[in-house]
Amino acid sequence: MDLEKKELLEKISKLELENSGLRKRLEAFESPLSADSSKLQHTKIDEDFTLDEYKRYGRQMIVPSFGSRDGQVRLKHSKVLVIGAGGLGCPALLYLSAAGVGKIGIIDDDVVDTSNLHRQVLHTTDSVGIHKCESAKRYISRLNPHVQVETYPYRLTNSNAFDIINKYDVIMDCTDTPATRYLINDVSVLCSKPIVSASGLKTEGQLTILNFKNMGPCYRCFYPKPPKPETVTTCTDGGVIGPAIGLMGITMALEAIKLITGYYTKENFKPFLAQYSGYPQQTLRVFKMRNKQHDCAICSPSATITKEIITNNEIDYASFCGKVNTNILDSKYRVSVRDFHENNNPKSVLLDVRPPEQFQITKLPNSINISWDPILTKADNIDEYFPADFDKSKDEVYVLCRYGNDSQLAAKKLIEELGIRNVKDIKGGINKWSEEIDSKIPKY
Numbered sequence: 001m002d003l004e005k006k007e008l009l010e011k012i013s014k015l016e017l018e019n020s021g022l023r024k025r026l027e028a029f030e031s032p033l034s035a036d037s038s039k040l041q042h043t044k045i046d047e048d049f050t051l052d053e054y055k056r057y058g059r060q061m062i063v064p065s066f067g068s069r070d071g072q073v074r075l076k077h078s079k080v081l082v083i084g085a086g087g088l089g090c091p092a093l094l095y096l097s098a099a100g101v102g103k104i105g106i107i108d109d110d111v112v113d114t115s116n117l118h119r120q121v122l123h124t125t126d127s128v129g130i131h132k133c134e135s136a137k138r139y140i141s142r143l144n145p146h147v148q149v150e151t152y153p154y155r156l157t158n159s160n161a162f163d164i165i166n167k168y169d170v171i172m173d174c175t176d177t178p179a180t181r182y183l184i185n186d187v188s189v190l191c192s193k194p195i196v197s198a199s200g201l202k203t204e205g206q207l208t209i210l211n212f213k214n215m216g217p218c219y220r221c222f223y224p225k226p227p228k229p230e231t232v233t234t235c236t237d238g239g240v241i242g243p244a245i246g247l248m249g250i251t252m253a254l255e256a257i258k259l260i261t262g263y264y265t266k267e268n269f270k271p272f273l274a275q276y277s278g279y280p281q282q283t284l285r286v287f288k289m290r291n292k293q294h295d296c297a298i299c300s301p302s303a304t305i306t307k308e309i310i311t312n313n314e315i316d317y318a319s320f321c322g323k324v325n326t327n328i329l330d331s332k333y334r335v336s337v338r339d340f341h342e343n344n345n346p347k348s349v350l351l352d353v354r355p356p357e358q359f360q361i362t363k364l365p366n367s368i369n370i371s372w373d374p375i376l377t378k379a380d381n382i383d384e385y386f387p388a389d390f391d392k393s394k395d396e397v398y399v400l401c402r403y404g405n406d407s408q409l410a411a412k413k414l415i416e417e418l419g420i421r422n423v424k425d426i427k428g429g430i431n432k433w434s435e436e437i438d439s440k441i442p443k444y
């Protein structure tokens, strides 16, 4: 009876907690979308700006490279499309809207997740579960009500890309996959729109401007063929330090401002690639870009890709870029987290092949850690890592990683090259364990 009462009380307090979270999200929705307009000084000073706008933008208008009042007028009449309201898009959006870009389009199909908040700084804890574009719009409207924001809470695809991209003057590629980068490149080249493009991972980033007045290489000139999918590391896999990617997003905003205010001209613009590194010391190296590829499929005189080819879906960008093969091992060498949980023998070895940094975040009891790298590089003395009485020919080894891909590669290596016979991969890794067996093991 006591136990039942305890369970009921626990359930009630859990429901109360959930309710207060939901109430907060509702309040966030109901709060005014734009700033308190009584604080704006609406008095029109001239045909372009109000008193508020002169006060707001004065500090940037007086910087000579910015282009004075004309620069501000150009910004006010400009339209910028930000594709992806994530790690790059958020800081870019912050500075573009604060600077007074007239119209900003935001396209992103994703919703805010708690794991985004350390770097996607427009989104707040209250926005978790809300569409990123709506969350960004809410923030921008409060920051600068002079900016018109249009949101597209869906993916940019072959079918909608021309319509959307054509409406804007500058395209900001703040996405995270090669497939979308090729699509943005091809459509922007065909629509003659400059692209400010950046990427970032771990502690590093890079940035470039493509297709400005048809100068310099386009993304396809750089990468006529996509990188092999297994060589593409995302922030989910490799991690990312917020300020490092944030800096790339902010720099993207600066480059867009230089394009819009007319700082860059055909005469002074030199195609470049900037590479930033946050560790060990901050460095920014700027390289001159090589020329266009004379036979580029999209930007050369002999180009073969046309608007019709894209809109008729004759290019499938996702297949073009390939997918990582997630079924590396035969199913007889794989077990589910539940099977492992219910049936493993206490004498079996649980081998966690994640890097030590990840093993330190969370681990299953009684697991040993030999990260995937040492399995490859220290293969000769692999025995040292196993218990002294471990019998390679028969003792069970269960291999675990974060999602279940590296563990398959490691299991394959153990079986095929290191003579360990009884090896099983745990499907879905530690994140699946957290979902299905024990939610106290944090998912990351």
Ligand SMILES: Nc1ncnc2c1ncn2[C@@H]1O[C@H](COP(=O)(O)OP(=O)(O)OP(=O)(O)O)[C@@H](O)[C@H]1O
Binding pocket: 083, 084, 085, 086, 087, 088, 107, 108, 109, 110, 115, 116, 120, 132, 154, 155, 156, 157, 174, 175, 176, 177, 180, 234, 235, 236
């Ligand atoms: N084709 C596309 N159309 C619209 N938005 C896109 C497209 N491709 C990528 N994006 C968006 O670009 C953003 C990139 O952000 P970021 O690189 O910070 O990754 P993320 O997906 O938010 O984070 P994580 O990798 O940690 O899950 C994401 O919000 C993603 O939804």
